[in-house]
Amino acid sequence: MSVHPLKPAPRTHVTTVVVGAGQAGMSASYYLCRAGVDHVVLERHQRFHAWKADRWDSFCLVTPNWQCRLPDYPYRGDDPTGFMVKDQIVDYVEGFCNSFAAPLQEGVTVTRVQKVGGVFEVDTDRGLWSADHVIVASGGYDTPITPAFADRLDPAIAQIHSKSYRRPSDIPDGTCLVVGTGQSGVQMMEDLWIAGRDVRLAVGPAPRSPRWYRGRDATDWLHVLGYYDITIAQQPDPAATEGKTNHYMSGRDGGHEIDLRRFARDGLRMYGSVSDMDGTTIRFLPDLEQNLDTADKSYVGIRQMIDAYIAHEGIDAPEAPAFEKVWRPQREITEIDAAAEGITSVLWCIGFRPNYDWLQVDCRDARGRPIHTRGICDVDGMYFLGLGWLHTWGSGRFLGVAQDADHVVKAIAQRGRTARAV
Known part of the structure; x- marks a missing residue:
């Protein structure tokens, strides 16, 4: 009896597959539609899932509404210097998506992407695709980070990650x-503080920013200063810039700056960086003052830029x-007994x-970071969008994602024209 090998499952071919339907992926789709490039957007959840499901109740933008500049869809409300809350943000991104007919497939998880014979094979849990181009717009917020020593903390102390936090009652x-x-x-700490909860803070080296300074929001000053136009290539140390934490401040209740020293003066107990956990013992580095000074240095530096x-x-x-x-x-307190201090959660x-x-294409460095120039990889047909500092500070935000998406799609369209000419 002869045995016939199984035929491989058929693949649907499109010119471009976009992985992810957040603001980056949908911006790419907008420009692909406008350029007449056939494509599909594959999203494992629903479009703009992170805005809808991964934000806490009091979440609002930290940057003012005028910075919301999705493709041909700028903020059109009556409060350009305000800060949209979560539901308003969802309305904004949904309005953008409804402004064009994206070939979107939701509830589709990409399980493997590899390049075979000049064509990308894209496997999913809902069918197989092939494409000449793949745009990875899945973002950088897949896996919450917790240190290895967190496993040694007494299990009686609840551990919650920011991705799961919604409200103080949680x-x-x-x-x-x-x-x-x-x-x-800092915003979740403030949320708990405002709710009257007993909260403490382990302070890291993150920088902070003024909010309102010399008559204008600091982000307005930075805009006219040209700060948002500085590219990653113009940074003295691009790798260090990519790894920097964003400056902290708040858009809550009209926007305000956050000075942790003022919270401490009003009774907030603070420690340095957490260095270890064992049972109910939590240890900290003696770097609280150093970290506060680091935050203030950035704060003062921004003020000085504006003054100049x-x-x-x-x-x-x-x-x-x-x-x-x-x-x-x-x-500097370097060790506490969580049980004695009444700490019931971290x-x-x-x-x-x-x-x-899932990305089996040689386009990342030893640290696992994508290798690209403004989203375009050395691997022909491979692209990234939506990453922080992909090109400028605004690349991972509403401010700059449209420009990056336009740049990538123009490269795809040009490659298509070249291929047809050949």
Whole structure:
């Protein structure tokens, strides 16, 4: 009896596959539609899932609404200097998506991408695709980061990651130790503080920014200064710039800056960076004051940039009071007994890492970071969008993602024209 080998499952071919339907993937789709490039957008959840499902209740933009500049869809509301809250953000991105007919397939998980004979094979849990181009727009927030020593913490102490936090009532009764002072960490700490919860903070080296300074929002000044136009290639140390934590401040209740020294003066107990855990013992590095100084250095540096610009341009702007350190730690606490301190939960706010296990294409460096120039890889037909500092500070945000998507799609269209000519 002869045995006939199984035929490989048929693949649907398109010119371009876009992986991910957040603002980056949908911006790419917009320009692909406009350029007449056949494509499909594959999204494992639903479009804009992160905005809809991975944000806490009081979440709002940290950058003002005027920076929302998706392709041909700028913010059109009546509060350009305000800060949209979560539901308004969802309405904005949905409005953008409804402005064109994207070939979107939701609930489709990409399981493997590899290049075979000049064509990309894209395997999913809902069928097989092939493409001449693949745009990876899946973002960098796949895997929440927790340190290995977190496994040694007493299991009676609840551990929550920022991705799972929605509201203060999610946190068990008792004292919560928030770990990390990026934008999420300080805002979640403040959320708990406003709710009257007993909260403490392990302070990392994240920088901070003024909010309103000399008559304007600091981001307005940075815009006219040209800060948002500086490219990653123009940075003195591009790798270090890519790894930097965003400056912390808040858009809550009209926007305000966050000075952790003021919270400490008002009773917030703070420690340095968490260095170890064992049972109910939590250890910290003696770097609290150093980290506060690092944050203040960036804060003062931004003020000085603005001051210099105002002076150079002869702008009539109100004076601002001199910066003052309103609190300093009297001593560095390097070890506590969480049980004795009444700590019943730890809220981890130390970031995420992307998961590219499905991407079997040689386009990443030894650290696992994509190798590209403004989203275009050396591997023909491979592209990335939506990453922080892909090209400028705004690349991973509403401000700059459209320009990057336009740039990538123009490269795809040009390659197509060249191929047809040949």
